[in-house]
Amino acid sequence: MSELPRITDLTQAGFRELAETHGIRPFRGDQAYEWVMKKGVRRPDDMSNLPKPFRDVLRTNLDCEDPIVEWSDDSRTTTDKLYMRLPDGDGVEAVLICEGRRTTVCLSSQVGCPVGCTFCASGLLGLRRNLSAGEILDQFIELRKRTRALERRISNVVMMGMGEPLLNYDAVVHALQVLNDPKAGGIGARHITVSTIGLGKGVKRLAQEGKQYTLAFSLHAPDDETRSELIPFPGTLSIAELMDAAHEYLRDTGREVTFEYVLLEGVNASARHAKQLADLLKGVRCTVNLIPYNENPGLSFRRPTPGAIDRFEAILRSRRIKVAVRKRKGHKILAACGQLRLRARRATSAE
Numbered sequence: 219m220s221e222l223p224r225i226t227d228l229t230q231a232g233f234r235e236l237a238e239t240h241g242i243r244p245f246r247g248d249q250a251y252e253w254v255m256k257k258g259v260r261r262p263d264d265m266s267n268l269p270k271p272f273r274d275v276l277r278t279n280l281d282c283e284d285p286i287v288e289w290s291d292d293s294r295t296t297t298d299k300l301y302m303r304l305p306d307g308d309g310v311e312a313v314l315i316c317e318g319r320r321t322t323v324c325l326s327s328q329v330g331c332p333v334g335c336t337f338c339a340s341g342l343l344g345l346r347r348n349l350s351a352g353e354i355l356d357q358f359i360e361l362r363k364r365t366r367a368l369e370r371r372i373s374n375v376v377m378m379g380m381g382e383p384l385l386n387y388d389a390v391v392h393a394l395q396v397l398n399d400p401k402a403g404g405i406g407a408r409h410i411t412v413s414t415i416g417l418g419k420g421v422k423r424l425a426q427e428g429k430q431y432t433l434a435f436s437l438h439a440p441d442d443e444t445r446s447e448l449i450p451f452p453g454t455l456s457i458a459e460l461m462d463a464a465h466e467y468l469r470d471t472g473r474e475v476t477f478e479y480v481l482l483e484g485v486n487a488s489a490r491h492a493k494q495l496a497d498l499l500k501g502v503r504c505t506v507n508l509i510p511y512n513e514n515p516g517l518s519f520r521r522p523t524p525g526a527i528d529r530f531e532a533i534l535r536s537r538r539i540k541v542a543v544r545k546r547k548g549h550k551i552l553a554a555c556g557q558l559r560l561r562a563r564r565a566t567s568a569e
């Protein structure tokens with residue numbers, strides 16, 4: 219296992235500084251940054267316009283190896299799932315979803331997750347560690363290679379894989395800046411979504427970043443009692459505080475928030491819950507993203523019937539709430555964060 223920092227961990231300023239420190243002109247650092255972040259080339263020997271001395275500097279100071287893709291799904295033309303093995307032997311998941319003209323990647327921010335949502339497989343694992351910015355960007359770079367092979371272009375990034383992004387704030391924001399940089403990821407801020415359970419300090423900091431990132435709150439229930447059973451994490455904003463935070467984020471960034479709502483049969487998916495939710499969101503400028511639950515063998519939660527899902531959606535629409543229901547193509551992956559890692563771990567432990 220390399221003790222060196224990942225080459226993807228460096229900011230553009232970091233590349234420039236590395237060049238200058240070794241007596242090389244700083245613009246060479248800009249070139250290296252573009253090779254890595256724009257072209258996805260990590261090996262210095264493949265950076266054809268860099269002088270050999272700087273390629274040597276990169277090689278001796280940074281871990282320039284490509285990550286090992288340990289596991290991927292079989293449905294490559296529409297969705298793809300990567301399991302990337304990390305140098306310490308653990309792994310991380312990332313997802314590609316192609317729907318019409320939209321190509322979305324879903325990235326993880328932590329190995330495991332400390333939040334412990336009762337319906338989520340990542341909650342079963344607990345937190346192993348935070349990912350570095352480079353490890354988050356590695357996921358993007360690998361999925362972008364696959365996207366290019368499909369002659370598509372990534373249009374959207376969602377931080378909605380394993381982990382709570384705002385609990386790994388600095389690394390996540392560093393990664394978002396690189397993703398948003400036209401000389402690197404080239405993804406518009408409005409097309410980058412940060413999904414969070416709602417942590418007051420992190421939400422405020424994100425609003426002050428001066429970017430129009432899309433913020434998605436995991437709501438999952440119209441009342442605090444049900445919500446705290448589903449998301450038993452201390453420090454999570456109450457529902458009233460979430461509504462205030464939604465208003466503040468709109469005021470500070472000009473962006474409406476999204477509320478994520480996983481539909482769980484017998485828990486939060488009845489007509490009564492839909493009406494409660496509509497009352498709660500009356501006058502709040504937002505979109506509700508309904509996510510029919512993807513059943514997980516290790517958990518007892520059930521997906522509502524198609525009729526119940528339609529009824530829930532119809533009640534919200536009849537109350538003029540903007541609502542989207544996650545399409546089948548994506549739900550199997552995104553509604554079950556952590557499931558991929560569990561499967562890969564089971565597969566590797568069975569070897």
Ligand code: SF4
Nearest residue numbers: 331334335338341381
């Ligand atoms: S749903 Fe998200 S926040 Fe909750 S345990 Fe899973 S990964 Fe963590």
